Amino acid sequence: MSITREPRRPVGRPAAATRDEVLAAARRAFVEGRRIEVRAIAAEFGASRATMYRWFGSREGLLAEVILGEMAALFDRADANASGRGAARVLDTLDSVNRWLIDSPPLRAFLAAEPTGLQVMTSSSGLVHPGIVRIAAAYLERVAAEDDFHPPIEITTLAYAIVRLGEAFVHDCSPAGMRHEISKLREVHAALLGIGGSGR
Numbered sequence: 001m002s003i004t005r006e007p008r009r010p011v012g013r014p015a016a017a018t019r020d021e022v023l024a025a026a027r028r029a030f031v032e033g034r035r036i037e038v039r040a041i042a043a044e045f046g047a048s049r050a051t052m053y054r055w056f057g058s059r060e061g062l063l064a065e066v067i068l069g070e071m072a073a074l075f076d077r078a079d080a081n082a083s084g085r086g087a088a089r090v091l092d093t094l095d096s097v098n099r100w101l102i103d104s105p106p107l108r109a110f111l112a113a114e115p116t117g118l119q120v121m122t123s124s125s126g127l128v129h130p131g132i133v134r135i136a137a138a139y140l141e142r143v144a145a146e147d148d149f150h151p152p153i154e155i156t157t158l159a160y161a162i163v164r165l166g167e168a169f170v171h172d173c174s175p176a177g178m179r180h181e182i183s184k185l186r187e188v189h190a191a192l193l194g195i196g197g198s199g200r
Contacts, residue, residue: 017045
C-alpha cells in the first residue's frame with residue numbers, strides 16, 4: 001500500500017514579497033507616522049537591494065509612490081463629498097484636499113522626520129510635485145468631461161498653478177508667510193476658476 005505524503009513546506013524566511021506588498025508596507029509606515037525605512041522593509045520580505053532598486057529606483061522613488069497614491073485617493077474622497085457642479089465642485093474638492101493636508105498627522109510626521117521632506121514634496125525636479133500636478137490635471141479633465149466645467153486656461157497650466165498655490169499656503173514655501181491661510185487660498189483658487197467671492 002502506497003502512502004501519499006504532502007509536500008514539505010520550506011523552513012525559514014518566506015519567499016520574497018511582490019512589489020505591491022512592499023508598497024503596501026511602506027504605505028502603512030507612512031499612515032502610521034513612521035519613517036519609511038527601505039532596508040527594514042526589504043529585510044521583512046526578503047527582497048534584495050537590487051530588487052528594491054529595480055522596482056522603485058531609489059528611496060525617493062518609493063516615497064513618491066506612497067505619497068502620490070495617498071494624494072490620488074485624497075482627490076477621489078474629496079470629490080466624492082464635494083458639493084455643487086463644475087467649477088464649484090472643483091473648488092470644494094480643492095478646499096477639502098488642502099484642509100486635509102494641513103491637518104494630516106502622517107504628513108506632519110513625514111515632514112518632521114525627513115530633513116529633506118519639504119524638498120521631496122515640492123521640488124520641480126523631484127518626483128512628487130510633478131506627480132501631484134498630473135493628479136490634479138487628471139481630476140480637472142475628469143470634471144470637464146462629466147460635469148459643467150469649462151477651464152478658464154489650459155488644464156495642465158491650471159493644475160500647476162493650483163498645486164503651487166497649495167504648496168505656498170500649506171507648507172509656507174513663499175516669503176509672504178501665508179501658511180495655513182486656507183480661507184485665503186480658497187479665494188485665490190476661486191479667482192483662478194472664475195468664481196466670484198469664495199465660491200460658497
